Amino acid sequence: MLLQSPRNTSIWNFLVTAVAICLTSTVTNCSAQSDEDFFESNVRPLLVKHCQECHGEKKQEGSLRLDSRDGWSRGGDRGQTIHPGQPEKSLLIEAVKYKDSDLEMPPSKQLTEQEIAVLETWIKRGAPDPRTESTTTTAMSVEEAKKFWAFQPLKLPAIPQDADHPKSQNPIDAFVLAQLKKQKLSSVPSADRRTLIRRAAFDLTGLPPTPLEIGAFLNDKSEDAFESLVERLLDSPAYGERWGRHWLDVARYADTAGDGSDYPVREAYKYRNWVIDAFNNDKPFNEFIREQIAGDILARDGSPEEYADRVTATGFLAIGKRYGYQASPTYQYLDFADVIDSVGRSMLGLSIGCARCHDHKYDPVSAKDYYALYGIMQSTKWAFPGGEEQKRPAHFPPLVPAKEAARLDQAKQETLARLDREIAGLKRERAELNPNFLAGGADLGLESQKPGQPPGQPWVSAGPIDVTTEAQSPFDHIHPKGKVGVRLGSGQPTDGLRYVFENGLRATPGGQMHFTVDFRTVAAAEQKGAFRFYLGRGVIQSLAVQCSATATEFAIHNGTEWETIRKLTPGTWYTLQLTIDPDTKMYSGFVGTADDLTVFNNKSTGANWDGVADCFICDGFGFVEGPACARDIDNVGLQSVAFNAPGTGPILPRIMETALTERLKKIDGRINNLTAKRQTTAASIAYPLAYGVTEGSPVNARLQKRGEPHRLGEEIPRRNLEVLGGDLVAKGAGSGRLDLANWITRPDNPLTARVFVNRVWQWHFGRGLVATPSDFGTRGEPPTHPELLDWLAAKFIASGWSVKSLHRWIMSSKTYQLASADDRGNSAIDPNNRFHWRYARRPLDAESTRDAMLAVSGNLDREVPLAHPFPPVDTWGFTIHNPFHAVYDSNHRSVYLMVQRNQRHPYLALFDAADPNQSVAKRQPTTTPTQALFLMNSPFVHEQSQDFAKRIITVTGDDRAKTLWAFETAHGQIPEEAEVQEALNFVSAYRQQLSKASSQNDQEKAVWSALARVLFTSNQFLYVD
């Protein structure tokens, strides 16, 4: 802002009393200058040069403006910028002095000392500033918004009357005609019947009409032949597959979650199918919206038959791109940004997402509006699809009512508990019968591990670790002497070894627990840190006892303190025994060699120990920090009876009688059976789930300054957008999603119906009455036919929000049935057909192109496929370094292809299908050579051509008959004679070219495949008139 401001009288008053203080002599004549002159000659140029580019009219970094007094008086995100008279308290000075590494201004280069001195002097002088704020602001207030067309209440406009046309005229045509006349345009003639059926079929079902269907339509001489055709197409399941896909574009549908590792979402397809079914059943659009926002809440109070469908509908909210690696709130602000933006664009035609960091620059949406909706999302529980850190899905809502789910859950848990009890009983029986089952198991399975590898099941290990013969302990007083032990190298503190005891011990009155392990420091180990033995319940879930050792010292944990017990010599084997008394939470024991034992007594276990010991861990979190020394361990044992003392003679493996062996075998068999049964039960789904949302705990969000979740402002109550009424979420209404659903769909909401009928118009004509279908704000396009838009919206609501009725009105209009012919006069005035003087020719989209080829080749599978063949969930280990990626082939309709977010489906991406990373209002069709390469050379096109050729060959008659049939089947039109001639010449020339090479059978296949390919890839096929 360089304009000269009118002089402010207060500045002049200020001047009289101002005391000029000069800090440095380099500031021009400072003591002699008036404040005004000082500002103009020293401060203004400096601010213009160094500050205003980012803190001025164009940009307001940190929400701060330095181009007017009002600007800096308001301050920025960090609060007050300038304290007049107090440079030392002023953030501005702190920033230019680079005092805080996060606030160094200007960021490119520090100001000179003189320049900084100027700013200090200026502030010391009271920061006199004659610049007043420029009043140009583009944002629209809620009051102003009421005058903007899109926010006007919806009224049913009168249908224009035209003297030249009878009253029975279709109302849509009446509105269009009125505009055409105004623009001095006249419509072209109507399309012929073949063109019409092809147009209607692709439009409503995404599939070409068969020659039979074309014949039936041509032969239907009744008045309402086209209306009957439309009815037939609307009744076809293919209708929902086509129009559901339109909504899925808007809903940013994908089958994967989209964070770096792109986890598959097994339940996503249920939402997709729900959308398709909703269109096929002509679900009232207001219900369609309400269920997508609050289906789970509606389900609670609705009929049991609708329960699953309604919960599934909330997939709309869940299905966006996810940012989190685990089911935690850390990145939820980004998930919510997607959801709020998608709800705004898809349902209201508003870019609410823009208000995340600041009030919307152009539209009447404030940051408070954004965080009012944010609170609603935050009060909702979100299904978590799986991510890098938490690799399993969580919180997927059940498709059965909560009570039923709880009952089924409980039943499943009971079955599992019963199986666990049976298995545990058998294992105990086996342990008691087996004389070699010592100390928690025969050497805990260590002897059967392969040397040279990390120990495998039932052991768990991480980091540098190997089973090795070198780590065999010399002690044999507890386990028979074996051949191997475990060597643990130095590594991360979390590296180490874990063993979970099948029959863990739990406190019984008067009962004791006995634990033992042999260990030594590897003599060559250089590391100074300590390792640790942990014993307790689970993985550090409840600590009983921990001991620790460096290469030279052994310590035990007494209550909360480490106590060093004795010296150790690297390379020497030691044995440790503990006796734990859960009643008193005390333990005692000894550590040492057979002839050098150090005894300790009356030490405290972990204060919060719950009396269960079933897990042993050796890791690097010891009593001395730093990398733990390399060590060997062997002969781990845990049991309820006391162990032999070291030096009490070797334990030898005992020979078992045959009868006993047989009996043990039987028990093993039963254990195996039960274990398998348990696994199946555990993996079984107690009830089906959906990728959707449920109610969480109601909470209001706090405003996030500049959209940064850690810079919180005031709390914003959950409420409707102010411009739509600003209604508050009622107390006790839960998250407020049901309120939100109702606000969006109430008939006096001026946006929802307008936005949707405009979409339907766009999907029929290629362009909306409003050309920016997801932006009805001030930056969007105004409608070309505002009254028609309102008429459609009002009628739509009056029809009970029936989408199929909309189709009927639109398609029965003359406007829809116009030819796509050009007209020079019209083209000169309205080259882009904004006023509908013709029907706009359109390319087939990705799905229609593929489906049409499959249909014509005879390969299209019209069944609804089952769920995608994702890998089983228990194998999922996808990370950002190893993301999920798959392409699944199928002959089903393209709407059923697996839509992947990050690595997009190669075909869908190539042919401009919707990018599932955001709500897509309108696809951008392109024409690229790489598409042409696909059409010419891809295996898919070749396969379909070959199968189409098989059909052509079966047509009785000569080449001409076959050719005519092929043309009509592929293009829906009878070819011109010139086309037939070209094709026949091609067929015979091609045949001749091939004749030397192959058998006649192969030849015919090749010839007709070639023709099929040309028909599939010619413009008559790829575009719809």
Add this chain to the structure above:
Amino acid sequence: MNNIGTTRRDFLSRASGGFGAIALAGMLGENIAHAEDPLKPRAGHHAPKADRVIFLYSTGGVSQVDTFNHRPQLTKDHGKSITASRWLNTSGEFKRFLIKPRYNFEQHGQSGAWVSELFPHLGSVIDDVCVLNAMHCDSDGHDKATLAAHTGSAQFARPSAGSWVSYGLGTVNQNMPSFMVLAPSAPYAGTQTWGSDFLPACHQGTHVLPGKEPLPNVRPQMAEGGLQQMELNLRNKLNEIHFKKRAADQMLNARIRSFETAFGMQREAPEAFDLSGETAATLGLYGIERDTTAGFGWQCLVARRLAERGVRFLELIDVGSSNNWDSHGNMGDHAKLAKAIDQPIAGLLTDLKQRGMLDSTLVVWTTEFGRTPFHERANHAGREHHKHCFSSWMAGGGVKGGIVHGKSDEYGIRTAEDSVHTHDLHATMLHLLGIDHERLTFRHAGRDFRLTDVHGRVVDQIIS
């Protein structure tokens, strides 16, 4: 914009002006996006220094203090503890230990620029390179930082830099795509890194997977060439008959032409990928054997061949989202990664120079972020993510060679002088191509978008 014909200028003045106009047309569902060939070559806003870009990307985050930012004080103070404010996006103060570079530095060339022993070949051509030692960005996460380095946006899908350049300048060889990506696998964030997002999809990067078949479907299925020509002829004839009645529709014409281009690509693209005509000396420059079909040397040599054939923007990515420069555990991993790209890159620069192409080809090397000069454990062998300071470089295409721009603090932790943000790198790239980054806009969802969002500053000091 002076090369644009009257019709286009008229159109531009009718719409909001600037490059955004075409986009606006696209958004309005008008056919102009088809009528006006979006890939037709056109001039930018000012005289360009460079005609094309070869963008080299090393995935995972390359350590600045082990490559181009020589910090002797870091070696001296190795093992000392410092207080680092903020740690991987967590605020607060953290006690950390300084870790000396694992690799030794030497001065190279006339300029005496310091380069570590990881890049001996690159060191030998350092006088053609402008090293940027005070780079910084906004994200510590791979996904976000990778997206930002490519699209200017860390969070949302946006068009890639190559798409913007293609959109702004079109391309001179209609037999080849304007923006090609040579990469064995996608980096973090997947194909979004070369996506065109809201820009017309013809501007998206064409991914070439190094290997025996780098462009899918580029080879005709018919053994005999004549048969395919017959198909093309019949298709053309049918399309002509179809077009006669619909002659005003340029969309149909564009499709007809795309088959011609594709037909041309079948011939020209495989040839561009066929290295059999390259001399042993040239192969040696890139450090590759004859019959190589993959590896960074192959990518660099193919990039030169594609650059010769007029491809506007080439991106070369060395590794994907695994086994990359993300050396948390052991900085020793940097050695094999550097070895894989050092000679190929030096070879590319040398080859371009000796063919007189370096002046008109801007070569950029970057990565998503740097690595911490410190660690939470003393003597740890790895380094963590670091957004506050990292190194990149530019060469050719109007950039001063043999200079080092930007300084960090004595440890390479924070930028100190002449810092360059990712946005600034993008602004400078566009500037060298003759594009004003503030004027290359596309109207989408109600506002004008740019590669540099509302940021970016051209780094004038490095422009020759």
